[in-house]
Amino acid sequence: MEVPVVIDAVDVFVGLGSVTLLRPTSLRVEDGEAVAVVGPSGSGKTTLLRCLMGMTTPTSGRVRIDGTTVSSLSVADRARFRREHLGVVFQDPELLDELTAAENVALPLLFSGRARRDALAHSDVYLDRVGTSHLRGLRPATYSRGEAQRVAIARALAIQGRTLVADEPTASLDRDNAVAIARLLIDHGRRENTATVIATHDIELAGMCDRVLDLRHADAAVA
Numbered sequence: 001m002e003v004p005v006v007i008d009a010v011d012v013f014v015g016l017g018s019v020t021l022l023r024p025t026s027l028r029v030e031d032g033e034a035v036a037v038v039g040p041s042g043s044g045k046t047t048l049l050r051c052l053m054g055m056t057t058p059t060s061g062r063v064r065i066d067g068t069t070v071s072s073l074s075v076a077d078r079a080r081f082r083r084e085h086l087g088v089v090f091q092d093p094e095l096l097d098e099l100t101a102a103e104n105v106a107l108p109l110l111f112s113g114r115a116r117r118d119a120l121a122h123s124d125v126y127l128d129r130v131g132t133s134h135l136r137g138l139r140p141a142t143y144s145r146g147e148a149q150r151v152a153i154a155r156a157l158a159i160q161g162r163t164l165v166a167d168e169p170t171a172s173l174d175r176d177n178a179v180a181i182a183r184l185l186i187d188h189g190r191r192e193n194t195a196t197v198i199a200t201h202d203i204e205l206a207g208m209c210d211r212v213l214d215l216r217h218a219d220a221a222v223a
């Protein structure tokens with residue numbers, strides 16, 4: 001049986017005048033699959049992920065996520081698409097300081113029209129899933145780095161999209177936390193049939209994924 005392709009990026013190129021941010025790159029990721037994007041600093045990992053998230057418009061090529069050609073949507077529609085269908089995780093957790101963990105996780109759901117009580121109940125499920133139930137009523141100032149990143153991951157997973165994109169999610173964590181966070185993302189993807197893309201400099205983390213796209217060889221359109 002054929003496994004559905006969730007992320008289908010074809011010949012995605014980003015240039016700014018004479019500067020190349022990302023050489024033509026293709027990437028297909030199936031349901032439940034985790035792909036690591038690696039490459040030297042400046043090879044375009046963040047740029048590729050921004051194209052997948054709809055935050056950067058490719059100069060040429062196209063990005064289709066779960067059947068929607070994200071690269072052709074208007075900026076407003078892309079923002080909506082991202083909010084409703086894409087879990088995103090960055091190196092910095094980017095939590096709102098004045099909100100509790102439960103409220104931080106619930107926020108994208110509230111923006112998407114979920115009722116407050118329902119969104120908070122849903123956020124409890126995901127805080128529990130990433131092992132941070134004890135933080136639900138606390139604000140980010142009291143969290144450790146690992147805890148903050150786990151709450152950010154709960155926020156991304158709570159969207160229940162078929163795609164999760166993480167840019168250097170473990171870069172500011174110690175080894176044990178980094179491996180645990182990577183395990184969490186990859187296992188979640190397998191269990192929930194989410195297509196997961198993780199940009200990383202971490203060889204061990206890349207080795208935990210199902211496949212590796214090395215942007216050093218991006219012209220060859222691997223993966």
Ligand SMILES: Nc1ncnc2c1ncn2[C@@H]1O[C@H](COP(=O)(O)OP(=O)(O)OP(=O)(O)O)[C@@H](O)[C@H]1O
Nearest residue numbers: 016019020021039040041042043044045046047048
């Ligand atoms: N807004 C911009 N204007 C000009 N050049 C840019 C811009 N954004 C990124 N670049 C350049 O594009 C290239 C790719 O950057 P990108 O951040 O995608 O690389 P990266 O592989 O993620 O790097 P790192 O591993 O250091 O995070 C780099 O040479 C960078 O300097």
